[in-house]
Amino acid sequence: MISNRPLAIKNKIIRQDTLKRKKPLDIDQLKQPVSFWIKEDRLLNEIGKEFTIILRTKGCSWALGENGGCTMCGYINDANIEPVSPSLIKSQFDFAFDNKIDKIKNDKEKYILKIFNSGSFFDDNEIPKSIREYIFERTLDIKNINEIVVESRIEFLNSEKLIEMRNELGNKYVEIAIGIETVDDYIRNHYINKGFLLDDFKKVLNRCKEHNLGVKAYLLFKPPFINEQIAIEDCSNSIRSLIKLGVNSISINPLNIQKGTFVEYLWYQKRYRPPWFYSLFKCLRNSINQHDLKKVRILSDPSGAGTKRGIHNCLKRECENSARTILKNFVLNQDIRKLDEQIYTCECKKIYQLKKWFN
């Protein structure tokens, strides 16, 4: 992808500026993951729990590369920038895994294990093959963990690596999460600066299917340079297209303002406002029916929801809590009717309807 576009240049400058100010991490920090937790989550066919581990690696190659990465992503701030040795990554994984494994084993609920490294799981520069194998090995033995999901950019998803993962994880359901963000090539590459085409995604999707791996598509709800209405239309269109393509899960991620990103630069200048909950709900209602939910899992667990940096309505506590609850209920139950539940009726809906034209 061209790196001399004005957006790519500006994005890169902001990225480099942010990275310059980043303090190096010490060895103790590198021995532990960025974060890990257990919470309620939607599994493929039921409500269960997620066990999420965020590993600290060198960082996303796209963010560290010529183009400065995706315009909304600030996760590189958690990374080390310099290579992290395999042993340290192993320590991180063990730290989280050992901390929670007993609880998981003793729990009656089923689990999905999410291994994120805010980059690409299959990038050998981030997570070497040996560590991937180690992770697969430890995971295989845990009966409660029925599903596993990892993230990767498409350039790292070759057949060899996919076969390897499939073979190592037995009968467990595996999903590869890919940040396609939108099916619109122009928006993806000109506004999000993602660096690949829909056709590239389709090839990888088919490759994953060939190797009996599921695909979770991440959609970015309201990228920069987009207004509320177009956000609804773009995301609705993307959901319908992805359902037709046969993806297994779609995770809708409303944009949140992360530090040191291009979007934050726009946000400070009041040239970007994170989306409203009302828009997200409208998008979901427009694009999905209950029949679709038998074929595809729709997920959404927005960061910073209800705050001014994340998806929000009017920032009134009751309104934000109500919206978060509605979304959570929908995702957990995969029931479209949950979106119509009126937990709290806020006056701000009128404001939303009138301001949509200029947001």
Add this chain to the structure above:
Amino acid sequence: MSFFFELLSSKIGFSRIGRISLSKERKIYFNTPNIIIPIKNTLMKQINFIQEFERHDLFQISKEIFLKIGFLREKFKDTGFIFSNIGTLDKFKELLDQNLDVFLKDNIIPIIPFNIPTTSLSKDFAECEIKNHLIKVEKVFCKYPDFNYGLSIKIFEYSELLDIYISFIKKHKNIKILNLVDVFDNLSNYRGILNTIIKIKKELDNNLVIMVSGRIIPKMYPLMIYLGVDLIDTSYLLYLSAENFYDTIEYLLPIYKIKYLPCSCVACKGELENLIDKKYSSKKIDLLCLHNLISANNYMNKIKQYLNYEDFRAFIEKSTLDDTNLISILKVLDRDYFDLIRYETPIVQKNKEVRCLGPSSYYRPDFQEFRERMVKNFKPESWTSLIILLPCSAKKPYSLSKSHKLFHSILRKFSDFPNFQEIVLTSPLGAVPRQLENIYPVNSYDISVTGDWNTEEIKISADTLIKILEKYDKNIPILCHLEKGYKKIAQRAELSLPHKFVFSEIYGKPTSKESLESLEQLIIKYKNKFTPKEGIYQESYITKTWIRKFIKILDYQFGLDSGIKVISNQLRPIKIESDGKINLIDLENNEKLGYFSFSTGQICLSIIGFSRLIKRPFSISSNLIVFDGIKVIGNTLFRKGLFEFGFELIPNSYVAITDIEKKEIIGIGRLIVGSNFMQNSKSGRIAKIIQKR
């Protein structure tokens, strides 16, 4: 459906009155300028909204539900609709596809949206986005070539990017409306705004309707219309209402600041007053929407009233006075773009009192036109032996004022009075020879006179005076019966001229007995100091006051020496009281040369009169246009009937119309538009035909 725009009348600046015709068969049309009221669910639920606006001319719809035929054909069958959406171009195309029959048959104008990106990083970024957008728009045109469209234009504050659109617009003749989406979003970029408007006027068909949307508040409406805007989208008022703003026109106030509601619209008379202090209230927002839209509508009605019937320019100046950016726009437009705007501004306004409010009035286009044209076309009478400078008067024309009657009581004591050239000093018109006191704007203007003049006024008047006096032999004495600011003008002119300036003694005021005596003595002393090269008999018809006026008025209107060409024999002016006109009849052959109208101060020449003015072989000038045929029929000349024309034609001026072979004058017309419009348009009304052969 097809629609088209007709220019009905050019007004001052770029302002104009027009008409968009949606259906010739059903005679559905609406006038411009106009505002576009948005139709939204939240508004349609308010009965008061429907009652207030059910007879409004033009609405905007953006949702498919409102395209439903029942809604349009039953409730609003005689109303116009603009359809656009805030979503993607693909969605817009989809809606076109699904509602083709509605768009083809009904009174809806589709406006192709340009909604992303919402902002720009740089000029390169913007350029890339615009080009990409137009590639997609091209596909819409290819798919539906029979529609007429509006095109949304975004330039992201880079006025030079308009060039990308220009060739596109010229290529697609079915673009009828230009929707300027972000041109007025940042008023501090006033030079960019003007560059954009000027470019549109200069390079594109002037029949294109100019629409504006984006962050526009009613305060800006008058100036926008002055810049040639025909339609204004009021959607932003809904956003402001959601932000709890209350529009009073002069100010946009947060509702909590309102202690005294200055409006008695249905919203303000209703519950709004009780809800002011309620922090969260959707009812309050509904009422704010209603008030803000009603307020905008009322203001537009006011604008239309003044545009049609009052001196619109004074209203523009008043409305911009407290906004520095609006003032800047007006200033820069007056000074930097006069050479274009002079061909858009009518040369006269009829029956209007023209108020000068201050510095903002000095360079209004009709005043600049007067000063320049007067200096260019005024030629000293060959028999002038004395020049007398006098102060202006409040009453117009000056001769009818008490002060000037007193001055004349002195001047007319002298039998060689016709040898005296009176020049009246005035702000902001400069210096007015007596012969031109009846023409526009001299016959209509009013200004505050306190005796104190500011530097600019003195400069304008002195410069104009110098340019006139330079035409006279330096030995002709100049008597100045002036005081205070007037005297300063003469003193300033004196510094630049070789002429002898003599100042009378003013005792108290110029009209006091002693002052008049002083003037009389000076006249006695100086009237014979200079002997003109060409004398003239006192009894000559040409020294009669009104004849002198007519000759100079004709020079002013049609160029140097026009007067003497037309009035070559004795003239019998016949005043028709009821009409406010004077017929000009040639005594020798009893031919009617034309008539003078008091209301405009113009002379309308007949074919005979024009035949004396323009001799064969006819050449293109500011007095002549060539018809594309042999004979004119009807009362209006249209652009298609125009074969050839000059580049200095001004609206409301009279022109001779010749046949295509330029063999004879076949009619007289009064121009509706100027040469800029003629050059850039392929259709429209050009002139009202006053007389046909």
